[in-house]
Amino acid sequence: xxxxxxxxxxVGVLFAAGTTLLLERTLTRVLLGVMLLGNGANLLVLAAAExxxxxxxxxxxxxxxxxxLPQAMILTAIVITLGMTAFLLALAYRSWRLxxxxxxxxxxxxxxxxxxxxxxxxxxxxDLDADETEPVEVRA
Numbered sequence: 001x002x003x004x005x006x007x008x009x010x011v012g013v014l015f016a017a018g019t020t021l022l023l024e025r026t027l028t029r030v031l032l033g034v035m036l037l038g039n040g041a042n043l044l045v046l047a048a049a050e051x052x053x054x055x056x057x058x059x060x061x062x063x064x065x066x067x068x069l070p071q072a073m074i075l076t077a078i079v080i081t082l083g084m085t086a087f088l089l090a091l092a093y094r095s096w097r098l099x100x101x102x103x104x105x106x107x108x109x110x111x112x113x114x115x116x117x118x119x120x121x122x123x124x125x126x127d128l129d130a131d132e133t134e135p136v137e138v139r140a
Contacts, residue, residue, distance in 0.1 A: 003047035011047065014040030027092035027102040034088060038081030042074045 014036050021033030052066035053059065092102040 007043065007047050011040050011043045014043065025103050027088060027095060027104065030104075031085060031088040031092060034084050035081065038077060038084070042077055045070050045074050045077070 018033045018036030018038075018040055021029045021036065024030060024033070049070035050066060053064045055065045055068045095102045095104075
């Protein structure tokens with residue numbers, strides 16, 4: 001049996017919305033993005049599974065039984081998503097309590113690396129000769 005087009009469109013919408021929210025700077029939107037991506041992954045695994053009879057030995061022919069592995073994978077994904085949700089929720093709450101908002105700020109080291117990269121637009125890799133035995137000068 002093939003999955004319906006509506007289910008596949010729902011998976012695509014969940015992945016697109018989750019990815020968009022995951023790229024935001026506020027932790028609550030990142031949290032919602034992780035949850036949407038988790039649900040999209042669960043629906044994708046569910047859509048890929050073959051339907052069949054319950055996997056109980058002795059009730060039906062083993063060839064007609066459904067594979068329990070996708071169900072186990074979905075259950076594991078639900079637990080992992082719940083753990084990530086709890087962690088991000090605690091992180092957002094802690095950030096809100098300390099700073100009054102849950103927006104992720106740029107790290108001072110990230111800003112310094114970006115400024116150094118903007119000042120030094122050229123790369124030292126272009127200046128290397130074919131002879132690799134020469135020492136390369138490192139700029140501080």
